[in-house]
Every structure is written in C-alpha cells, then in structure tokens.
Amino acid sequence: TTTFQATTIACLIVGFLMWFFREPNLPRSVLPIFWLIVNIAVIASRFLFKGYLYSWDSFINSRKQTLIYGAGNAGVQLVESLKKSTVYAPIAFIDDDKEKQGTILNYLEVFPFDKIDFLIKNKDAKVLLLAVPSVSEKQRTQILKRLTKYPLEVKVLPSLDKIVNGIVNLDAIKHVEVADILGRDSVEPNQSLLERNISGKNILITGAGGSIGSELSRQVMKLSPKKVVLMDNSEFNLYNIHLELASKGFSIEIIPSLCTVTNYHQLKQIIAQNNIQTIYHAAAYKHVPMVEMNIISGTYNNVIGTYNIARLADELEVANMVLVSTDKAVRPTNVMGASKRMSELILQAFSDKSKCCFSMVRFGNVLESAGSVVPLFRNQIKAGGPVTVTHRNITRYFMSIPEAVELVLQSGAMAKGGDVFVLDMGEPIKIIDLAYKMIHLSGLTPIDNENPDGDIRIDFTGLRPGEKLYEELLIGSNVVQSEHPRIMQAKESKLSFDEVSHCVEVIKSARENQDERVVKELLLKYVDGYRSEVA
Structure with a gap:
C-alpha cells in the first residue's frame, strides 16, 4: 500500500509540473505508463532483495556453528577455507596460549579452553575442528581426551607431515577415531x-x-x-x-x-x-x-x-x-x-x-x-x-x-x-x-x-x-x-x-x-x- 501511495503521489507531482510548465510534446499517456513501470520495478526489486536476504539467512543458519581449536597458522588457513563452506560456520577460536586469548583473529575472538561450555550454551557450537597439526601424538591424544566430555562433533587435521605442501583445507579434515582417544605412546618396533x-x-x-x-x-x-x-x-x-x-x-x-x-x-x-x-x-x-x-x-x-x-x-x-x-x-x-x-x-x-x-x-x-x-x-x-x-x-x-x-x-x-x-x-x-x-x-x-x-x-x-x-x-x-x-x-x-x-x-x-x-x-x-x- 505504501508503495502504491508513494508512486501515485510522485505521478501527481510530475503531472502537476507538466501542466505548470505546459509541456506540449509529452502525451498524457506518459503518466499512467510511468506509474505502472515504477510500481513493477519497485515491487520486483523488493521481492528479489527479500528473497536473497532470506536465502542467505537460511544458508547461514543451516551451517554448523564451528569452533577452531588452535589459533595458529593452520587455524587461520582453515577459517579462510570455511568461509566458502556450506557445512561449517566458524564462530570462535580456542587456544591454550594466554597471549592469544581475548584477541581477535580473522574477525573471530580467541577463547580459553574452559570457555567451551559457554560457547556451546550461548553460541550453539556444534562442531570443533582440531587445527594443531604440529603437536605430538601424545599431546593430541590428551587434548582429545579432554574434549570427550563435551557434546561436540570433533574433527581433526592430520599431522604436519601428512598435510600436502603445508596447505590446510577442508579436504584435510578427518573424523576422530576411537583409537585417537584411547591411544597411547607408540614404541618404535625392532x-x-x-x-x-x-x-x-x-x-x-x-x-x-x-x-x-x-x-x-x-x-x-x-x-x-x-x-x-x-x-x-x-x-x-x-x-x-x-x-x-x-x-x-x-x-x-x-x-x-x-x-x-x-x-x-x-x-x-x-x-x-x-x-x-x-x-x-x-x-x-x-x-x-x-x-x-x-x-x-x-x-x-x-x-x-x-x-x-x-x-x-x-x-x-x-x-x-x-x-x-x-x-x-x-x-x-x-x-x-x-x-x-x-x-x-x-x-x-x-x-x-x-x-x-x-x-x-x-x-x-x-x-x-x-x-x-x-x-x-x-x-x-x-x-x-x-x-x-x-x-x-x-x-x-x-x-x-x-x-x-x-x-x-x-x-x-x-x-x-x-x-x-x-x-x-x-x-x-x-x-x-x-x-x-x-x-x-x-x-x-x-x-x-x-x-x-x-x-x-x-x-x-x-x-x-x-x-x-x-x-x-x-x-x-x-x-x-x-x-x-x-x-x-x-x-x-x-x-x-x-x-x-x-x-x-x-x-x-x-x-x-x-x-x-x-x-x-x-x-x-x-x-x-x-x-x-x-x-
């Protein structure tokens, strides 16, 4: 209704100006045609924009809210890859380095480990991606064991020697296996x-x-x-x-x-x-x-x-x-x-x-x-x-x-x-x-x-x-x-x-x-x- 009112008033103003300046070359049919075209253009543009806006909201909401464990180089590369992902939406970093905690990295805040519960309850975190490929097997197992008490779907990046050309991307992510959480220090075979x-x-x-x-x-x-x-x-x-x-x-x-x-x-x-x-x-x-x-x-x-x-x-x-x-x-x-x-x-x-x-x-x-x-x-x-x-x-x-x-x-x-x-x-x-x-x-x-x-x-x-x-x-x-x-x-x-x-x-x-x-x-x-x- 507001759109029709606005376009009608605009047409009346244009018509008044045409009459006031006595434009003999413009036919009277210009006014209704102008009114029709403006209404179609405005209404169509509003519907297109609203459709795009709702589809974007739906896209954002359908992605899993994701935490990145590790605010290092691998974590940053992973966030860049996740921006194009239709599955994961990065919402925060987790890092044990106190100097990084509280800082903003790639538009995401870095939180300490003990804030995971807060992020699950308040930011609806569903997935955690472990992006610390440089840690030892023993350290990684310890981290995974700490994570098992949280209702998070945990995925990991492989160790550094298994990452091709040092480039971290979504293809490198793998599921956590039970062996990863029950694992123990390996003994070099004879x-x-x-x-x-x-x-x-x-x-x-x-x-x-x-x-x-x-x-x-x-x-x-x-x-x-x-x-x-x-x-x-x-x-x-x-x-x-x-x-x-x-x-x-x-x-x-x-x-x-x-x-x-x-x-x-x-x-x-x-x-x-x-x-x-x-x-x-x-x-x-x-x-x-x-x-x-x-x-x-x-x-x-x-x-x-x-x-x-x-x-x-x-x-x-x-x-x-x-x-x-x-x-x-x-x-x-x-x-x-x-x-x-x-x-x-x-x-x-x-x-x-x-x-x-x-x-x-x-x-x-x-x-x-x-x-x-x-x-x-x-x-x-x-x-x-x-x-x-x-x-x-x-x-x-x-x-x-x-x-x-x-x-x-x-x-x-x-x-x-x-x-x-x-x-x-x-x-x-x-x-x-x-x-x-x-x-x-x-x-x-x-x-x-x-x-x-x-x-x-x-x-x-x-x-x-x-x-x-x-x-x-x-x-x-x-x-x-x-x-x-x-x-x-x-x-x-x-x-x-x-x-x-x-x-x-x-x-x-x-x-x-x-x-x-x-x-x-x-x-x-x-x-x-x-x-x-x-x-």
Whole structure:
C-alpha cells in the first residue's frame, strides 16, 4: 500500500509540473505508463532483495556453528577455507596460549579452553575442528581426551607431515577415531625382530581375510617375504584382501587359498607345495555368544583347526608357527575362550617333540575388529540409539589392530619353543565410559539422570552367556619381561602330547555324534579355570 501511495503521489507531482510548465510534446499517456513501470520495478526489486536476504539467512543458519581449536597458522588457513563452506560456520577460536586469548583473529575472538561450555550454551557450537597439526601424538591424544566430555562433533587435521605442501583445507579434515582417544605412546618396533621370520621366506597366513589376518597380511608384505599364501574360508574376505595387496604392485608372489583349517589334506597340500617356512595362525571363530550357541562347530574349528596346522608344521618341518590367541583363554567362562586355551595347550604339547618353533601371542580386544563393540556403538549412534551396554561395570582391554599385529610379529621372532607371549594392553577401559565418549564425539549427548533431555539412550542388557565382567591376561603369576617393553612371557602349566591327542579324538567323535555335553565336559576337565557359567 505504501508503495502504491508513494508512486501515485510522485505521478501527481510530475503531472502537476507538466501542466505548470505546459509541456506540449509529452502525451498524457506518459503518466499512467510511468506509474505502472515504477510500481513493477519497485515491487520486483523488493521481492528479489527479500528473497536473497532470506536465502542467505537460511544458508547461514543451516551451517554448523564451528569452533577452531588452535589459533595458529593452520587455524587461520582453515577459517579462510570455511568461509566458502556450506557445512561449517566458524564462530570462535580456542587456544591454550594466554597471549592469544581475548584477541581477535580473522574477525573471530580467541577463547580459553574452559570457555567451551559457554560457547556451546550461548553460541550453539556444534562442531570443533582440531587445527594443531604440529603437536605430538601424545599431546593430541590428551587434548582429545579432554574434549570427550563435551557434546561436540570433533574433527581433526592430520599431522604436519601428512598435510600436502603445508596447505590446510577442508579436504584435510578427518573424523576422530576411537583409537585417537584411547591411544597411547607408540614404541618404535625392532626392525630386526620384524624381519627375522619373514624376510626372504615363504609365509602362510590363516584367516587372512579377517580383522587381524588382513593386517598381518599387510604388514608381512612390507617385510620382503619371498611368497605369501593368504588362506581363508570366506570367499568374499579372501577376494578383498587379495585384491588389495595385488593392487599395490609388490614384486612378491601372492597366492589366495580358499580353504578351511579343518581340512587336513588340503592344508597339507598348501604347506608342502609352497614350501612354507613361517605360519601365522589367525583363523578362528571368535564371537563369544555365537560360539556359545554353536559349541560343537566353534570348538571343532578352533581346536581341530589348530591341531591340523600344528601337526603339519611338525610333519613338514615348518620353521615357525605363531598362534594368535586371546585374553579370553585365561580362566575362561565361555566355550570360545576355552577352545582358544585348548589351542594353546596343543602348541605347547607339540613344542616338546617338534623341530618347529611353536609360540602363541595372547592379547585383548582390538579396535574396529569385526564384531567388536566400537563399530556396534557407531552404528547404534548413527541410528539414533539406543546404545546397548551389557553391564555398567564391564571393562575391556583395547589395542589398535596395527599395534597388536606389530607386536605379534615381534613376539614370534623372539620365540624359543612353546612360548606364551602376553601383550601389554595398558589399562582396562570401562565400556560405559567408551559409550559416553563416542556419543559426545558425535556431537550428541547421552540420556541419563543428569541430562534427561539428551539425544542417545544407553540400555543395559545384562551379561551375555559366557561373558565376563573383566578380562585377564595371565593364568598364573610366573611372568618375565621379554626384550621388548610391551611384550611379556608367561610360564604356564601344559598338557602332555598324549593328553592333547586324546582331547582331539574326543572332540572329533563328539562332532560326529553332535554331542555338546561331551565337548563341555572335556573342556571343563582339561582347561584350567574354565567355568561354564558366569559366577
């Protein structure tokens, strides 16, 4: 209405001036045409400007309010990149340098760390980008651990040596992995130990397509073996690891073998034809509830499979065999753990009569392995919850897969025969704490008594059949430190070869008769500390 009033008054003034100065050359139709054009132009321009203004507001509001941790060169470069981003809207810097705190950098204020809570509540901060690539791994882990108590989606820039040409951009940002917050100081591997049983030798890796087996395959390929035989009973997993390694251009013969460890005759052909000198035995059924529901299949695969490999390593005079074991083999409360302890006992019995150097490496959970709690929690958080934890007080040891495999390779090289190596897993971690950290790092909040309006509910489902509240790594107290600071050597009781042979025959017979009771009774009798029910 105001627009029409203004244009009408303007036309009347122009008309009056035309009449007053008596302009004979201007037709009368000029006035209504002028009125129409002015109205269309003014109204159209107002609509266009309003549309642009609202779309800009919408664009700004749809971007995630983002904090930049680190007011250094990398942080400044990152803010410049974020100005073009349709995802992140930088609102402030966080920095531990007191001289920078309170200053303005790139039109953004620099706040101390303890103001993060204020920025979340008052500026609706949703994301934090860690832009301190020059700090050490230890310092970065400490910063990330401090950040896990805030409901911020945390992303990081890689270290300086991984930033191309020193230029920081959005493509360099990556998600924080659980290993980043549970990480610990790395120990430089002993290269001579890594190469001792691998360099220039023919290697067999069983379970090569699994979480541990695939990483074993990757690391073995870097240590210049002559030939690597990848063995797995999963066609898909074997295809994937073979394709991955073959595409990297190694001048090493890679042979994929689709075989199960319970097939003695095919195993014999593989080991004999390829003149295998070192075996890494990672093939096993490892999912506790699944094995508990399939006692005969799980025990037969784990025990008889290990027996077949050990027997052939002895018969064909393989130089070294390393069994990948588990902390669940210590005073087991489940069939899986008992079957892995029986597998250890088989190697110990063979070591007393064989030229082959048998050893086993025992460690706890590895991050991101198939069936582990980390990918389960991640998927549950993505789905909006609930996150399921079996018990409020349950704890587990965790280690990254690359570190575990590196230590397995070095352990096998230190073996003298019948050795039980135990990896230093650090401190056990409460699973409920891990759940809280993963929820916070996703930019969400858990629903609990203190925060009933949170985003993700945590459900306690109760211990599963055969599940322990906490895991152990040692059966007894007789343990010595090896030449590696992260590897210990345990001295533990063992069975005679005759006893082991008897156990194998009983398990084979029980499988033919599908008699679970016989299998359980055997494990209860021969596996030290095995209890079939959770106390």
